[in-house]
Amino acid sequence: MTEIADPRDRLIVALDLPSVQAAEALIDRIGDAATFYKIGYQLGYAGGLALAERLAGRGLKVFLDLKLHDIGNTVEEGVRSASGSGATFLTVHAYPQTMRAAVRGRGAGLKILAVTVLTSYDDADAAEAGYGLPVAELVAKRAAQAAEIGIDGLVCSAAEAGSVRRIVGPDRLIVTPGIRPAGAEAGDQKRVMTPGDARRAGIDHVVVGRPITGAADPRAVAQAIVSEMA
Numbered sequence: 119m120t121e122i123a124d125p126r127d128r129l130i131v132a133l134d135l136p137s138v139q140a141a142e143a144l145i146d147r148i149g150d151a152a153t154f155y156k157i158g159y160q161l162g163y164a165g166g167l168a169l170a171e172r173l174a175g176r177g178l179k180v181f182l183d184l185k186l187h188d189i190g191n192t193v194e195e196g197v198r199s200a201s202g203s204g205a206t207f208l209t210v211h212a213y214p215q216t217m218r219a220a221v222r223g224r225g226a227g228l229k230i231l232a233v234t235v236l237t238s239y240d241d242a243d244a245a246e247a248g249y250g251l252p253v254a255e256l257v258a259k260r261a262a263q264a265a266e267i268g269i270d271g272l273v274c275s276a277a278e279a280g281s282v283r284r285i286v287g288p289d290r291l292i293v294t295p296g297i298r299p300a301g302a303e304a305g306d307q308k309r310v311m312t313p314g315d316a317r318r319a320g321i322d323h324v325v326v327g328r329p330i331t332g333a334a335d336p337r338a339v340a341q342a343i344v345s346e347m348a
């Protein structure tokens with residue numbers, strides 16, 4: 119688990135919103151309660167990649183959640199292009215070929231996170247997708263491969279954080295979505311945990327979307343999550 123000087127950096131707010139204007143309005147409302155923002159498909163395909171550069175230029179940290187998975191050459195060159203965006207994190211799916219290519223394309227300052235098994239999957243979903251392993255074993259297998267390949271961090275559910283930490287050691291990052299403050303709706307997430315329990319399980323960063331983007335007071339929810347983890 120890495121030392122983090124500013125406790126706000128542990129929270130990554132997922133900007134899962136339809137437009138740059140909506141994202142900028144949310145960032146304004148949150149103000150200095152958050153320092154780290156994630157841009158994924160929904161916003162990325164609606165002008166969010168340019169926003170990523172602007173946020174990084176303002177000193178905010180940016181997680182580009184592109185979840186790359188393609189032939190090695192395409193992943194390597196895609197990661198190389200993203201290396202100029204000012205982002206701190208970029209996701210790829212945790213397939214060995216893909217992870218090796220991402221490490222080859224990684225530029226200075228960009229950390230590659232490998233998504234082990236999506237937090238919306240349980241064992242039945244993994245079986246339906248053709249995997250012969252329960253989720254916990256598939257996460258462990260992919261975490262070990264990621265560490266061997268030299269990936270900077272893993273995305274998994276907080277429920278697997280303890281076993282992933284034992285596999286990857288203290289220096290690799292563990293980033294966990296599927297985070298729900300007590301009483302919040304799980305939605306399509308199947309492997310969920312509260313921010314406090316996730317922190318106690320040894321995670322470095324949590325990713326939180328709808329509990330903040332859908333809140334009447336997103337700033338207050340962000341502050342409560344940061345305090346719960348401190």
Ligand SMILES: O=C(O)c1cc(=O)[nH]c(=O)n1[C@@H]1O[C@H](COP(=O)(O)O)[C@@H](O)[C@H]1O
Pocket residue numbers: 132134158183209233235236237238273274295296297305307325326327328329
């Ligand atoms: O890579 C991710 O960020 C990710 C991986 C994963 O396994 N599960 C997962 O939910 N995410 C992302 O984390 C965010 C979670 O959003 P909420 O469920 O609204 O809190 C979304 O932007 C997802 O795309």
